[in-house]
Amino acid sequence: MLTRRHTPEDIRSWRQEGAVLLKGFLDSAEVAAVLPDFHQLYGQDLSAARDRGAVDLKANGEIGVFTRDQFLHFDDMPFEASSAINLIALHPALIAFAKDALHTDDVRLYQSHSWAKFTGETDYDQAFHCDFKNHTLTVPADDTGLQTVNFMIYFTEVTDAHGAIHFVPHSLSDSITGRDRTMFPTADQQLALRSVEQSGAAGAGSVFAYGIDVFHRGTNLTATGGHRFTLTASYHAAGNDMIGWSAWPYWFRKPWHHIINNASPDQLACLGIPVPGHRFWTSRTIARTRERWPGWNHLPYEALLRN
Ligand SMILES: O=C(O)CCC(=O)C(=O)O
Ligand SMILES: [Fe+2]
Helix, strand or coil: CCCCHHHHCHHHHHHHHEEEEECCCCCHHHHHHHHHHHHHHHHHHHHCCCCCCCCCCCCCCCCCCCCCCCCEEEEECCCCCCCCHHHHCHHHHHHHHHHHHCCCCCEEEEEEEEEEEEEECCCCCCCCHHHHHHHCCCCCCHHHHHHHHEEEEECEHHHHCCCCCEEEEEHCCCCCCCCCCCCCCCHHHHHHHHHHHHHCEECCEEEEECCCCCEECCCCCCCCCCEEEEEEEEECCCCCEEEECHHHHCCCCCCCCHHHCCCCCCHCCCCCCCCCCCCCCCCCHHHHHHHCCCCCCCCCHHHHCCC
């Protein structure tokens, strides 16, 4: 049984337009559980940012650019905080959306990072781009099953003054750039995209679901003393090894126990841990995994051991 918080219409919009804004996807208790973790990770920067006004570093007529400073408070999962923030990218309703969108029962979480932005720390305005460059060495797939679902989850209210993502649905960008050339929109195309951009502004708990083929851009934070806390979660279908970001074991020194000790087998499967009943599981692999992760609940795996 999939835990769905989306409608078939949401999936249709994601597929046709490349993006859909899911307002109020997480409830307030789910948001409240994660917020202390954001404060633990980024709270120091938050107090430094109190009362700061916006900065504008754009050259004349420029929409925006990527800068390193936009990524100063950006960290890959797992996080040195509680299990709440560590499990939120694996929320069953996100997994259900990804499975329906990608037409499959088996998905992998390939990227998750937390990201804090603060008014005045830099100018967060970016130019329009698609995100595929650091998710694949090729380009976005035409075949839906080979695509990606990229979620941005909001943990603070994201108004336009708090740097809401702006995007252009495919039906509007197709007549500006077409879909054959998406790497380097010209200055005129940037302006044309800007004239039809839509805002992803929404309350805490909302989720912006998009793909690596949709034009979008980060925007500046202008609210005095404002901050924005978001977390990304990106999925592809199992077996789609043309997409990548993190090889999770590369980060083995990070606090995986928050996830492994608390996630369900279905959530762990999204990280490449085989489901109960998979031929990987033997008495020995279960014993060795328990040695490695003493807090892991091995019982569902043991129950389906095929000896
Ligand atoms: O943070 C955002 O709103 C979007 C940023 C973005 O699109 C990017 O850095 O690729
Ligand atoms: Fe982007």
